[in-house]
Amino acid sequence: MDARPDGFVGAIMAIEGIKDAEVILHGPDGCRKNLNILSSKSYPRPKENMNIGVPFYRGSSRIPCTGIISTDYIYGSYDKIESALEFVGRGDSEFIAVVCSPGASLIGDDCNKAISVNKLDSRAISLDASMMSEPLSYGIDHMLADMVRLLAPSDHIMEKNTVNILGLSVLQKDWPTVIEEFTEILSLMGLKVICTLGAGCTIDEVKRSVNAEYDLVLCPEYADETSKLYTEEYGIKEISLGYSPIGFDATDALIRLIEKITGMNGNKALTHVDKYRKRAFFCMNAMRADLKGDTFAIDTDASVAYPLARWMFESLSMVPVSIRLYDSKYGRSEEILREFLKEHDLENTINAELPEFVNMILCDGNTAMLEQASKHCRKGIDIRFPSVANVDFRPSPIFGAKGAMYLLDRIINPM
Amino acid sequence: MQDIFKEPLPKGHSQTVEWIESVCNKIGKEELAAPAIGSVNEKYNTALEYYRKALSEKRIAVLSTDMMEIDWALETLLDAGAEVISVDIMTMGRNCCPFYSRFSKQLNIRIGNDIREISGRIISEVPDLVIGHSMLTRGLPFKTCIIPQECISHKASIYYLEYMSNILIANEKEGWLSWGD
Numbered sequence: 001m002d003a004r005p006d007g008f009v010g011a012i013m014a015i016e017g018i019k020d021a022e023v024i025l026h027g028p029d030g031c032r033k034n035l036n037i038l039s040s041k042s043y044p045r046p047k048e049n050m051n052i053g054v055p056f057y058r059g060s061s062r063i064p065c066t067g068i069i070s071t072d073y074i075y076g077s078y079d080k081i082e083s084a085l086e087f088v089g090r091g092d093s094e095f096i097a098v099v100c101s102p103g104a105s106l107i108g109d110d111c112n113k114a115i116s117v118n119k120l121d122s123r124a125i126s127l128d129a130s131m132m133s134e135p136l137s138y139g140i141d142h143m144l145a146d147m148v149r150l151l152a153p154s155d156h157i158m159e160k161n162t163v164n165i166l167g168l169s170v171l172q173k174d175w176p177t178v179i180e181e182f183t184e185i186l187s188l189m190g191l192k193v194i195c196t197l198g199a200g201c202t203i204d205e206v207k208r209s210v211n212a213e214y215d216l217v218l219c220p221e222y223a224d225e226t227s228k229l230y231t232e233e234y235g236i237k238e239i240s241l242g243y244s245p246i247g248f249d250a251t252d253a254l255i256r257l258i259e260k261i262t263g264m265n266g267n268k269a270l271t272h273v274d275k276y277r278k279r280a281f282f283c284m285n286a287m288r289a290d291l292k293g294d295t296f297a298i299d300t301d302a303s304v305a306y307p308l309a310r311w312m313f314e315s316l317s318m319v320p321v322s323i324r325l326y327d328s329k330y331g332r333s334e335e336i337l338r339e340f341l342k343e344h345d346l347e348n349t350i351n352a353e354l355p356e357f358v359n360m361i362l363c364d365g366n367t368a369m370l371e372q373a374s375k376h377c378r379k380g381i382d383i384r385f386p387s388v389a390n391v392d393f394r395p396s397p398i399f400g401a402k403g404a405m406y407l408l409d410r411i412i413n414p415m
Numbered sequence: 416m417q418d419i420f421k422e423p424l425p426k427g428h429s430q431t432v433e434w435i436e437s438v439c440n441k442i443g444k445e446e447l448a449a450p451a452i453g454s455v456n457e458k459y460n461t462a463l464e465y466y467r468k469a470l471s472e473k474r475i476a477v478l479s480t481d482m483m484e485i486d487w488a489l490e491t492l493l494d495a496g497a498e499v500i501s502v503d504i505m506t507m508g509r510n511c512c513p514f515y516s517r518f519s520k521q522l523n524i525r526i527g528n529d530i531r532e533i534s535g536r537i538i539s540e541v542p543d544l545v546i547g548h549s550m551l552t553r554g555l556p557f558k559t560c561i562i563p564q565e566c567i568s569h570k571a572s573i574y575y576l577e578y579m580s581n582i583l584i585a586n587e588k589e590g591w592l593s594w595g596d
Binding site: 248249277278280281282284285290291292293294295313314315316317318319344345346 | 549560577578579581582584585586587588589590591594595
């Protein structure tokens with residue numbers, strides 16, 4: 001059984017990551033529970049929006065649902081989706097995506113007709129149910145690209161020295177801190193962020209995003225189609241390492257790449273990274289940490305696995321024993337990872353089974369907790385969604401200099 | 416509760432095999448020894464086969480003290496096909512028992528107390544790996560690894576095979592050491 005989230009979840013979370021957008025689930029109430037919890041956990045909204053007694057929301061702040069029942073599977077439930085769209089369309093949402101649950105998609109209600117009847121064509125789309133068999137990253141990327149296509153104005157004027165941050169979603173670990181740090185880095189280089197697509201942005205920012213001069217891609221699997229769309233349709237230049245900025249060296253490399261492509265000065269941004277690197281050195285000396293020869297396993301996307309494995313191998317002299325990758329349609333990061341492992345005679349670690357015991361496992365928060373509790377590892381480190389047991393009170397990203405500090409804190413400290 | 420066996424717990428693989436035989440004899444259940452030893456040997460041999468790729472014919476220098484028992488580690492190295500080129504033992508002050516190793520005749524074991532002289536000798540021998548006490552091996556310009564304190568049973572030998580193999584793969588100098596530059 002593969003319990004990893006799929007493209008269907010990704011597509012829904014892509015929309016849920018937009019401040020003033022909303023997903024309507026056309027399906028039974030039970031199908032909404034997990035998605036509602038996931039959305040509320042990944043991008044919490046104020047408690048006062050609990051919508052108790054409000055039709056379709058029924059006590060939840062997110063993901064209004066048509067609540068289809070058994071007889072609807074026989075007689076159809078078009079009226080329900082039309083009413084739901086009519087009701088939600090009267091609200092504040094600037095954008096609505098209609099999603100059919102797997103069972104409801106078999107009924108075949110015409111959601112596009114319901115959108116047209118409610119005159120919502122300019123701000124609503126119906127999501128293709130086939131996303132269920134696609135990777136999570138593709139679901140997010142494809143959904144956001146579709147949304148940009150629908151919302152982008154026909155004319156656009158390039159705003160000099162502006163950037164969109166792509167490849168982030170609200171499923172990314174501590175995404176608000178990632179945005180905060182990279183907005184600061186870009187600002188130190190004289191660049192301004194227009195839109196953090198899919199991660200806390202507004203519909204207005206999505207519309208303006210086509211005016212940006214550059215796209216900064218933090219996680220390429222999650223922005224392959226979107227980045228191509230911006231480049232081909234709007235002439236926006238892509239800035240991408242081909243993998244994520246994890247660890248001090250990869251963050252430095254990204255800053256130098258931004259410098260090269262934009263022609264802006266990156267010295268202040270490099271000093272920002274260096275400040276954290278020096279603090280890390282101070283802490284490492286204080287701990288007399290010796291991890292040389294300790295083993296680690298990684299379970300995540302290739303664009304994260306490559307810089308993470310490389311950083312742990314080069315900076316901490318640890319040795320990978322298993323690197324398992326999430327499905328993806330973007331192959332470049334996996335190629336780079338394989339080249340790196342081959343160079344060190346470690347290519348057999350790709351998708352290798354976990355050994356009986358490994359010193360550290362870096363994976364989703366739920367698995368990390370289980371593996372550590374069952375003593376299959378000395379330390380399970382939460383690097384990605386799903387992680388339902390913890391909330392990040394302290395900054396806990398994995399990207400950038402702040403991400404390096406979080407990872408070191410988890411790797412080195414006993415608790 | 417009856418005190419049935421006063422011997423210390425076994426260190427490494429061969430002592431574990433002997434220990435199982437002794438315990439089974441002591442409790443009068445000799446028939447249990449063979450399957451238990453079979454299981455221990457199977458696990459140890461599987462690990463040897465796997466890690467021999469990394470350790471076979473590697474030139475290993477050992478630098479330890481007369482206060483440590485290292486035979487279990489030497490046994491593991493030799494079983495894995497490593498070439499133990501030298502064993503240097505530092506004398507650490509007054510010690511009631513002289514250093515003893517069952518490999519004294521087989522290996523080049525040198526006893527001394529001048530670390531500069533010992534280090535010089537090891538440097539001239541250019542080993543692939545130096546194993547021993549971290550305080551002694553620290554300054555040597557080679558890959559180094561400790562002899563762990565956890566040495567009970569064949570599992571310690573298996574863990575040590577994995578650890579030494581990883582040290583040979585791992586980056587020689589940790590990148591973080593240059594973060595303060």
